Amino acid sequence: MNSIIAIMSRELKGYFGTPVAWVFLVIFTLMSGVATFYLGNFFARGTADLNSYFSYLPWLFLVFIPAVSMRLWAEERKSGTIELLMTLPVSPLEAVIGKWLAGVIFMGVALIATFPLWASVNYLGNPDNGVIIINYLGSLGMAAVLMAIGAAMSALTRNQVIAFVLSVAVSFVVITSGTPIVLDAVRVVAPQVIVDLVASMSALTHFTYIAQGIVPMASVIYLVSMICFWLFVNVVILSIMKAD
Amino acid sequence: MQTLLELDKLYKTFGHVKAVNGISLSVPAGQVLGFLGPNGAGKSTTMKMVAGFLEPDAGTARICGTDILKDPKKAKASLGYLPEGAPAWGEMTVLGFLKFCASVRGLPDAESAIGKAVERTALQLVLGQSIETLSKGFKRRAGLAQAILHEPDVLVLDEPTDGLDPNQKHQVRQLISDLAKDRAIIISTHILEEVDAVCDRAVIIDKGGVVADGTADELRALLPGRDDATLEEVFHHITTTDAQEDLS
Structure with missing residues (x-):
């Protein structure tokens, strides 16, 4: 546990020790505002809620989370510090969890930084704050899944740009696997049971439930199992490729 | 003297290249072992396997009796490792x-x-x-x-004095000598003067295998017909193919 906390703290200090984190937070918050008020037609809808923000958030995550996760392992491999880290008395799983947790906490800070949106809708009307809280927690869960995917992709390469592109591609498939764009393609080559299976893997499908303020047990199990699966993939990739 | 570090028939292959080909050696407490060899001989690969960074294809290393493959966390807790280039x-x-x-x-x-x-x-x-x-x-x-x-019992230092000025080299060698009193230390180096300066024993490896093992004086004696041979001459002699055939 000490090792996980130490690695997580080091990563967080690494984020906030450079201007990159602050630039990220400012741009993410601005883009959240654009998604809510401009793209989401907030004023034209005449409803004081954050539905428009949460409907665009997965697409913001698609770009912003790989930008955070791409450095997690690729940088360690490029600079050679992975050799130092992995020869300290720390297991690959502890190292993977420590880095992933740092990324999730960073995204948590980014979500907290969007509180002016919440303050605005509360100033303008009487939104259901319970639904908004559930949405924020659901968003953090989705960020945790995408961060686990991004971290695993980052362990595949020492090039951060490649890590970013791979993360966006895999995250896109995971987010959209319940939409016609993916399901129609799967339907051509696979039976209905596989189509249903692929649809159930979609982050967007589960996020849609959560956006309505509903938290089905299936969605909680989905989030937890996806996180565990991608962290496991990260450990496997790290164990095989750390010295390449 | 208690053996603190043991390399047991370590093998590692990258593609078709046998980087480490059955290296076995042990280092007791109080000994500084110089690990010598030309570039590509397998020094760093061996050290990475000892430190638990690379998994050997066969064989293992034991640090204070703990197998680095079976209980890596415990073994690493007794090990101090300086990777090549000090990342x-x-x-x-x-x-x-x-x-x-x-x-x-x-x-x-x-x-x-x-x-x-x-x-x-x-x-x-x-x-x-x-x-x-x-x-x-x-x-x-x-x-x-x-x-x-x-305060580890075993130190594995990959080129610890590379890039240091003469004063810094002297300080680091002094530090290694001080640390060696009750520890097992392996240093890999290209600098042959380091063997005389700090090592109790030297192992020369080439093409992934041990080709010479002994004190500096024992290594000098390996050059036939020469009483005044330098370590550089010995190193050159035993890491060339013809010389290895002579020795065998």
């Missing part, structure tokens, strides 16, 4: 770097351990400086400080 997180200060290493190792009295390591490696003046702004010499000393932070 470190550039954005961290030297103090932050040492605090992180102490924290991962779960040292109970981190402050005192850091103070001792800093004093031994003479890092006092650069403690608050970020590692990316340090000279090569200071960076290597920061790497050494993390390796000795937890």
